[in-house]
Amino acid sequence: MSKQDDQFLPEQVDEQIETLAHLGNSSTLPEALLVSNLDQIYGEEHEIAERVWVRLNRHIAQDSRGGTGQKHLEDQTLHTLVKEARPMKTRETPPPAKKRWRALETFAAIVIIAALVGSMALLFQLRRPSHSSQAGSGAVTSTAQGVHETTATATAKATPIPAPPTSVMIRVSAAGISPTSQGKITIPSGTKVTLTVLPDHSLLPFQTFTMGIYATDPYGFSELQYCTYPKTDTCSYTIAYSSSEGTDYTKGKHTFRAFLGNIGGAILKDSSSVTITWS
Numbered sequence: 001m002s003k004q005d006d007q008f009l010p011e012q013v014d015e016q017i018e019t020l021a022h023l024g025n026s027s028t029l030p031e032a033l034l035v036s037n038l039d040q041i042y043g044e045e046h047e048i049a050e051r052v053w054v055r056l057n058r059h060i061a062q063d064s065r066g067g068t069g070q071k072h073l074e075d076q077t078l079h080t081l082v083k084e085a086r087p088m089k090t091r092e093t094p095p096p097a098k099k100r101w102r103a104l105e106t107f108a109a110i111v112i113i114a115a116l117v118g119s120m121a122l123l124f125q126l127r128r129p130s131h132s133s134q135a136g137s138g139a140v141t142s143t144a145q146g147v148h149e150t151t152a153t154a155t156a157k158a159t160p161i162p163a164p165p166t167s168v169m170i171r172v173s174a175a176g177i178s179p180t181s182q183g184k185i186t187i188p189s190g191t192k193v194t195l196t197v198l199p200d201h202s203l204l205p206f207q208t209f210t211m212g213i214y215a216t217d218p219y220g221f222s223e224l225q226y227c228t229y230p231k232t233d234t235c236s237y238t239i240a241y242s243s244s245e246g247t248d249y250t251k252g253k254h255t256f257r258a259f260l261g262n263i264g265g266a267i268l269k270d271s272s273s274v275t276i277t278w279s
Contacts, residue, residue: 165199170258
């Protein structure tokens with residue numbers, strides 16, 4: 001056991017507590033100061049109890065002198081009971097010195113044990129990080145590399161490659177009408193129309209397919225827009241008069257088709273079409 005545990009021995013604890021009590025505040029020992037403070041607190045409580053009994057007896061005496069008849073008899077009886085109960089108070093209030101010192105010994109032992117446990121826990125916490133850092137410093141690099149490689153492999157295996165699109169849809173939008181995918185619509189003459197090609201499902205950025213829009217009449221095959229998926233935001237075309245091409249699709253009746261092609265530009269299939277009549 002350490003020196004701190006040997007300060008209070010079971011066979012000498014009574015004598016040690018008695019010695020600390022005699023030293024009082026004149027000693028600088030923490031144990032002596034603790035015992036002195038506990039004894040002072042107990043003495044103050046004892047004095048308070050004595051003053052309560054004195055005031056109670058004085059009050060009973062005043063009531064007994066002022067009352068007559070049955071009141072005097074009842075007060076006298078109460079006074080007698082209080083006087084008879086006084087020895088019991090005397091026996092309970094000041095406990096024997098043995099019990100008092102035993103309580104002080106128990107309290108002092110608890111304080112010492114708590115201090116020892118706290119010191120041991122603090123030392124353990126201070127020593128633990130240094131050992132952990134020394135033991136794990138050699139394996140940090142290899143462990144990090146291993147975890148990174150394992151994570152990358154697991155991610156590559158867990159990510160399924162989606163299938164390529166099998167069809168596209170053409171959507172029509174114009175001022176005054178809601179976007180629609182209907183096959184035939186009629187709108188006022190001269191209205192500008194925006195055609196957008198949408199694939200049937202999304203792909204990853206590295207999967208590239210071509211999409212486009214072309215008109216079938218009245219100018220034969222005329223490609224209006226050609227774009228590479230997945231940049232679908234550029235795969236749209238606004239139908240308006242073109243002075244450079246000499247075409248004006250905003251009059252009469254025209255059919256537009258959306259196609260799906262490969263990376264070389266070859267058309268794989270016509271997926272959908274819309275016929276617009278400008279009246």
